[in-house]
Amino acid sequence: MVTDPAIELVVNTVSASNALLRASRRVFRPFGLSEAQFNVLQVLQDADDQLSQRELSDILIVDRSNITGLIDRMEKAAWVKRQPAPGDRRAYRVALTPDGRRLWRQANAAYVQAIARVTVNLTPAQIKAVSRVLPVMERSAHALELELAAAE
Amino acid sequence: MVTDPAIELVVNTVSASNALLRASRRVFRPFGLSEAQFNVLQVLQDADDQLSQRELSDILIVDRSNITGLIDRMEKAAWVKRQPAPGDRRAYRVALTPDGRRLWRQANAAYVQAIARVTVNLTPAQIKAVSRVLPVMERSAHALELELAAAE
DNA sequence: ACTAAACTGTTGACATATCATCTATTGGTT
DNA sequence: AACCAATAGATGATATGTCAACAGTTTAGT
Structure with a gap:
C-alpha cells in the first residue's frame, strides 16, 4: 500500500x-486521577487559582459544558473548590484545595518520570526538531477547524 | 511552566x-460520520471485509466492548453489516455495505484534502523526520503502558 | 436609561471510551 | 470423552467529550 x-x-x-x-x-490510575483531571490540577497549579470555568475551558480547549461535570467530580473529591467570582455573579473562581495541591505534586512527579521513560530512545536534537514542527501543523489544523466551523 | x-x-x-x-x-460532520466511524470504514476498506469485531478492536486499539456499540450504530445506518463468522459461532464477520463503501470514498476524499491543508506549511524533509521519530516514542509509551498494566 | 446582544454556567441528549462481568462458544489437556 | 481455561461479543456503570438550548448576568449601543 x-x-x-x-x-x-x-x-x-x-x-x-x-x-x-x-x-x-x-500512570494516573494509582492516584485515582484521570488525564482530564490531572490537566485541571496542572492548569490551576500554574495559574495560582485565578481561573473561572470559562478560562479553564479556553486553556484546555474543551467545551464549557465539559468543565461543569469535571469540576463537579473534582469538588466532590475535595481537590478543588468553587468560590464566587468577585464582581461577576455569573462566574466562579476555581481554586485548588491543599489536598489538590498535594495530589498534583505526587501525580506530577510520576508524570515527569513517565515522560523520561517514553523519550529515552530519542536524541535531544530529535526532541527539539519534532517540538518545532508539530505546532506548525497544529496551527494549520486549528485554522481549518475554525474555517469549517464558520462555513456552517 | x-x-x-x-x-x-x-x-x-x-x-x-x-x-x-x-x-x-x-471534515466528517457533513457526512454524518464521527472520527471513530470513519476509522472503521477505513480499516474495513483496507481489509476487504474480512474482520471480526475482535480484529477491529485490535487494529483500532480500543476495547472490545467499544466495538459493539460502534458497529450497532453503523449497522443501523446501513454502512456495515454483521454476518456469522464461518466456523466460529461466537464471532461475526463485519462487512461494508455498498452504501458504506460509497460513503468511505467520499469521506476519504475530503480527509485527504484536509490533510494536504494541515501539512501545507511543512517541508517534505520535516514531514519525514517527524514521521520517523514519533513511532519511536509511541513504542516506548506502549511498552510503559503494558508494564504498568502488568504491575497491577 | 433601556434594550438588545453577548457571556457564564448548567442541563439533557448523544457518541465514544474504559473496565468488570456475564453468556456462549471453542480448544487444549488429561 | 470430560473438563477447564481462553476467547468473542454484549452489557452496565462511569468518565469524558460535543452540541443545542436555557436562565441569569453583564455589557454595549443608542
Missing part, C-alpha cells in the same frame, strides 16, 4: 498521542 | 493530535 507521507504524519501523530494517553492513564 | 524539552514534546504531540481530531470532526 502506497502511503502519502503527509497522511503518514497525521496517522503517526494521532497514534503516538493515543499511546501516550493510554500510558498516562496507567 | 513547561521547560523540559521532553515534556514539551509530549505536550505538543497530544496537543497537535487534539487539533487534528477537532478539525477532522468538522
Whole structure:
C-alpha cells in the first residue's frame, strides 16, 4: 500500500498521542486521577487559582459544558473548590484545595518520570526538531477547524 | 511552566493530535460520520471485509466492548453489516455495505484534502523526520503502558 | 436609561471510551 | 470423552467529550 507521507504524519501523530494517553492513564490510575483531571490540577497549579470555568475551558480547549461535570467530580473529591467570582455573579473562581495541591505534586512527579521513560530512545536534537514542527501543523489544523466551523 | 524539552514534546504531540481530531470532526460532520466511524470504514476498506469485531478492536486499539456499540450504530445506518463468522459461532464477520463503501470514498476524499491543508506549511524533509521519530516514542509509551498494566 | 446582544454556567441528549462481568462458544489437556 | 481455561461479543456503570438550548448576568449601543 502506497502511503502519502503527509497522511503518514497525521496517522503517526494521532497514534503516538493515543499511546501516550493510554500510558498516562496507567500512570494516573494509582492516584485515582484521570488525564482530564490531572490537566485541571496542572492548569490551576500554574495559574495560582485565578481561573473561572470559562478560562479553564479556553486553556484546555474543551467545551464549557465539559468543565461543569469535571469540576463537579473534582469538588466532590475535595481537590478543588468553587468560590464566587468577585464582581461577576455569573462566574466562579476555581481554586485548588491543599489536598489538590498535594495530589498534583505526587501525580506530577510520576508524570515527569513517565515522560523520561517514553523519550529515552530519542536524541535531544530529535526532541527539539519534532517540538518545532508539530505546532506548525497544529496551527494549520486549528485554522481549518475554525474555517469549517464558520462555513456552517 | 513547561521547560523540559521532553515534556514539551509530549505536550505538543497530544496537543497537535487534539487539533487534528477537532478539525477532522468538522471534515466528517457533513457526512454524518464521527472520527471513530470513519476509522472503521477505513480499516474495513483496507481489509476487504474480512474482520471480526475482535480484529477491529485490535487494529483500532480500543476495547472490545467499544466495538459493539460502534458497529450497532453503523449497522443501523446501513454502512456495515454483521454476518456469522464461518466456523466460529461466537464471532461475526463485519462487512461494508455498498452504501458504506460509497460513503468511505467520499469521506476519504475530503480527509485527504484536509490533510494536504494541515501539512501545507511543512517541508517534505520535516514531514519525514517527524514521521520517523514519533513511532519511536509511541513504542516506548506502549511498552510503559503494558508494564504498568502488568504491575497491577 | 433601556434594550438588545453577548457571556457564564448548567442541563439533557448523544457518541465514544474504559473496565468488570456475564453468556456462549471453542480448544487444549488429561 | 470430560473438563477447564481462553476467547468473542454484549452489557452496565462511569468518565469524558460535543452540541443545542436555557436562565441569569453583564455589557454595549443608542
